[in-house]
């Protein structure tokens with residue numbers, strides 16, 4: 001069976017950007033960050049292309065949770081060289097639960113019961129297209145096929161419902177989500193009688209589908225079933241936990257949010273502070289710039305978030321942060337922000353026309369490279385501007401400008417976001 005975990009895999013490398021993530025970094029990552037690593041490692045593995053590798057032997061690794069402590073750790077995938085000094089033993093079947101094993105397996109009587117209950121309730125719902133409810137039949141998409149527990153056309157949308165009773169593994173969860181996405185069918189993970197527990201104690205299988213549904217979880221229970229029958233509508237109980245304990249409500253599927261990509265949800269998590277701040281900054285900004293009273297107020301809030309007594313609104317003002325923010329936002333938004341320029345090439349050329357902003361050139365080069373318009377960097381006028389500007393000393397990640405950029409645009413500087 002599974003060898004005991006004897007050694008620690010100390011460092012992994014994320015191939016996408018070659019950043020090194022130590023086992024300590026991994027433990028410090030917050031729940032959202034961990035889930036991102038977990039999913040990207042799984043998705044890459046499903047596609048036969050590793051995302052994270054051992055820093056020693058270069059073999060693919062993944063990041064399961066240690067069952068007792070629930071702390072994530074790096075582990076080699078099956079087949080890693082035993083000669084690696086960080087060899088962690090051969091993983092057991094948790095790693096490579098094959099789809100065939102699942103499709104061929106006998107399901108539990110509860111799974112069977114819930115599946116038919118869902119089919120019955122869906123069929124009785126007038127929003128369901130008559131005759132469209134199908135249990136356990138294959139859906140084909142290109143070369144691959146899946147057999148959803150229940151599928152139907154509901155409210156004009158093709159849907160698939162998969163019952164999750166604490167058993168489905170992340171490789172299968174991710175593979176199904178990708179399959180139905182390609183097939184343009186909306187997937188709903190549904191569990192039975194979910195009992196809210198502290199997030200730290202949430203079963204990993206539930207945590208995975210919780211993230212799938214934009215941090216919502218859907219469940220059926222006796223009460224929901226009888227109310228469904230009374231109302232003649234398919235109902236689910238939606239749970240969400242956005243940092244302040246669990247909430248729940250009974251809802252129809254039609255009342256959910258159905259994003260064009262990704263799975264439906266009942267209640268969206270509040271946007272993170274940096275997104276909200278950016279929205280307020282944008283709202284206060286016109287082609288003439290960001291006017292002072294509003295700018296001062298926003299700067300005071302930003303300064304507080306930087307958590308550094310030596311920084312206040314006037315420090316940020318003196319560092320020309322308003323111009324930097326508007327320049328970055330122009331590229332993030334895809335159109336000039338806080339300036340009367342006609343296009344992004346003019347934005348960057350005007351921005352770098354001022355000597356006091358030369359030190360922001362490195363930050364701006366990164367921004368332009370990752371916001372989808374890197375060809376702007378090849379324009380002769382822009383090349384000349386950057387070439388002159390980068391002769392000066394550049395603001396690094398610890399400068400005021402660098403810290404503001406990382407705080408407000410973590411997605412543009414992903415490597416640092418991981419261990420924030």
Ligand SMILES: [Zn+2]
Nearest residue numbers: 054056057084
């Ligand atoms: Zn290794």
